[in-house]
Amino acid sequence: MSAAENQNRRLLRARDAMDRDYAQRLDLPALARLAHMSEGHFSRTFRATFGETPHHYLQRRRIERAMALLRDPRSAVTEVGLRVGFDSLGAFSRAFRAIVGVAPSQYRDRGLVARAPSCFVKAWLRPVGPGEKAVTATPATRISTPETAATGTATPETAATGTATPETLTTVTPATAARETA
Template identity: 45%
Template sequence: MNRPNVTPASQDPALLRRLLRAKDRMDAASHEEWPVGRLAQVSGVSEAHFARSFKQAFGVPPHRYLLTRRIERAMALLRDTDQPITDIAFATGWSSLGTFGRTFRDVTGDSPSAVRARARAATHDLGRVPECIVNAAHRPDLKTAVSEKRRQSLDGTNETVQQEIS
């Protein structure tokens, strides 16, 4: 139902700031429960208005946004730590390992253990890559490096660094 006098959330700066406040809270504490009522309270609007405006502004309902943030965090922990999968499930806000595994698989197409195994295999494969190639992957692109060098030369920053080294 379209109401002609209602401004879309993306065009109302005050409402968008309120929605961003709630979104930032979810980002900072995605492991917590964030029912629409709590998010609406953070935003200072009604539950229905919050849910409608959030989806309009960000393209997904608040629940889906939170679910995505939890899955992203779980993927990072699976990839970058040796924490048990059960601990990761609870640390990212899931109350049950079964729900975590089922939802994770539905969203990513893989189980948490498969994601971890693939990340570990990729790490082992890096050992076969020549070091010069790995180092090159971490270098800034040439245009950025040249621009930074020119900026330092114009600012005199580079000369100061050279004097300190000598």
């Protein structure tokens, strides 16, 4: 095994630990120990390999999980923040807004209906990395399929058979939502 392959394996070991234990208290020294590197070398090589710092990667993973939990309208923002590894509501809200572009409560309350195969939903709703464009909060987005066009809502049955693509996304504004419910 070459030195580059060995280094990549060690970096992947640390990244896998972040993916698996995102809710735990992970710090740079612990991750560097997992990769058998000094803290500075680990941080530099992680960024060069994956395009973001270990801290940004871990934050993005936590926010990804929080976004999934916040799709349930009954979820409490504070509970979600603590569950994904943030120490306080303030830290969670700040990080969520920086990555997603809206407050966690707005994200939860905006009524996103995205019933489609989970691979599509994950791709469309994935939080952005550093320097990428953030998702906007309003207007809400709804997946349109032939089945949902008639009813205006997606059900688990139509999600399983839907042919949702990025082109079939439609924008739902308060005015169009009022027309749909009337």
